[in-house]
Every structure is written in structure tokens, then in C-alpha cells.
Amino acid sequence: MAEPDGKPFLYVVVCAAQIAVDVSRLIAAARERDWEVGVIATPVALNGFFDTAAVEAQTGRPIRSAWRSPGDPRPFPPPDAVVVAPATFNTVNKWAAGLADTLAVATLCETYGLGVPVAVLPCVADALAAHPAYQDSLTRLRAMGVRFGEPYSGDPGEDGTRPEFPWERALDLLG
Numbered sequence: 150m151a152e153p154d155g156k157p158f159l160y161v162v163v164c165a166a167q168i169a170v171d172v173s174r175l176i177a178a179a180r181e182r183d184w185e186v187g188v189i190a191t192p193v194a195l196n197g198f199f200d201t202a203a204v205e206a207q208t209g210r211p212i213r214s215a216w217r218s219p220g221d222p223r224p225f226p227p228p229d230a231v232v233v234a235p236a237t238f239n240t241v242n243k244w245a246a247g248l249a250d251t252l253a254v255a256t257l258c259e260t261y262g263l264g265v266p267v268a269v270l271p272c273v274a275d276a277l278a279a280h281p282a283y284q285d286s287l288t289r290l291r292a293m294g295v296r297f298g299e300p301y302s303g304d305p306g307e308d309g310t311r312p313e314f315p316w317e318r319a320l321d322l323l324g
């Protein structure tokens with residue numbers, strides 16, 4: 150469902166990885182592509198991983214992280230698409246297993262039933278990505294139609310600098 154101004158609504162789910170500090174770049178790119186954006190952060194991500202006041206100013210909406218109270222109106226319209234960036238090991242595994250213990254994961258679990266496109270940019274260290282449960286999670290989510298960007302470990306390269314996190318790739322993956 151589009152917003153009253155006609156723009157489609159994108160949920161940006163932010164997990165607790167260090168690269169989240171730059172999530173404003175994704176929001177800016179999404180707005181340039183004419184998405185209206187609402188951010189849903191995991192509770193850990195909300196705790197110092199990015200500048201929440203700046204993101205709220207950028208989107209013009211409060212960041213969601215906890216469930217609303219019964220009887221309160223839904224703070225965001227339903228999503229037309231969902232992006233998870235950065236996606237942590239923890240959130241990917243919980244999502245695949247259907248363990249909806251945060252609003253962020255519960256929202257992701259619902260996307261399958263809603264049938265909206267979902268794009269994910271994982272930020273997971275190679276040592277964690279090798280875990281069989283993570284590989285099973287990727288297989289399961291891909292089979293559900295979830296679109297993944299290339300693996301990104303967050304580790305510095307040989308020259309000591311971190312490769313660029315491909316924020317705009319998330320939007321490209323939505324097609």
C-alpha cells in the first residue's frame with residue numbers, strides 16, 4: 150500500500166553490527182529512489198550502534214524497536230518492501246527458525262506471508278558464517294524468496310581498510 154503522497158513504503162531493518170553506523174547512507178539512497186522509509190532496529194542496535202536522532206530526523210518518523218501497546222495505532226503503514234542491512238548472524242538465524250523475540254525479527258517473519266520483496270545485506274564474520282546453522286538459515290530463507298547480497302565479513306583487508314559496505318545493493322536486489 151502506498152503512502153498518501155503516492156510513495157511506496159520501505160522498512161529498513163537495522164541489526165547490531167558495527168557497520169550500522171553508516172545506515173543513513175542506505176536511507177538517503179532509498180529516498181532518492183522515491184521510497185518513503187521507516188526504520189525498525191533490533192534492541193541491541195538501538196543501543197549505540199548508530200545515530201538514532203539523526204535517522205529519525207532523516208526519515209521524519211520514530212524508529213521502531215518494541216511492540217506497540219494494544220489499542221495503539223500501527224506506527225508505520227504496511228511495507229511494500231523490506232531491506233535488512235546490516236543483518237547479523239543472530240537475526241538471520243532467529244528469522245530462519247521463526248523465533249520472533251524482537252519486533253525486527255517478528256516483522257521479518259511476517260514478510261513471507263505478506264509476500265513482499267525482502268533484500269538482505271549480511272555483515273557476518275567468516276568464522277561465524279562457517280557455522281552450519283547459519284548456512285542452513287541462508288538456504289531456508291533463500292527458498293522463501295529472500296534475496297541476499299554478497300557475503301561481507303566486516304574484516305579489514307590486507308591494506309588495513311574495510312571494504313565498502315554495498316548499501317545500494319540492497320535496493321537493487323528489490324528489483
Ligand SMILES: Cc1cc2nc3c(=O)[nH]c(=O)nc-3n(C[C@H](O)[C@H](O)[C@H](O)COP(=O)(O)O)c2cc1C
Pocket residue numbers: 163164165166167168191192193194236237238239240241251272273274302303
Ligand atoms: C562493536 C560490535 C560489533 C558487532 N558486529 C557484529 C557484526 O558485524 N555481525 C554480527 O553478526 N554480530 C556483530 N556483533 C554482535 C551482535 O551485536 C550480537 O550478536 C547481538 O546479539 C545481535 O543482536 P541483533 O541480531 O538483535 O541485532 C557485534 C557486537 C559488537 C559489540
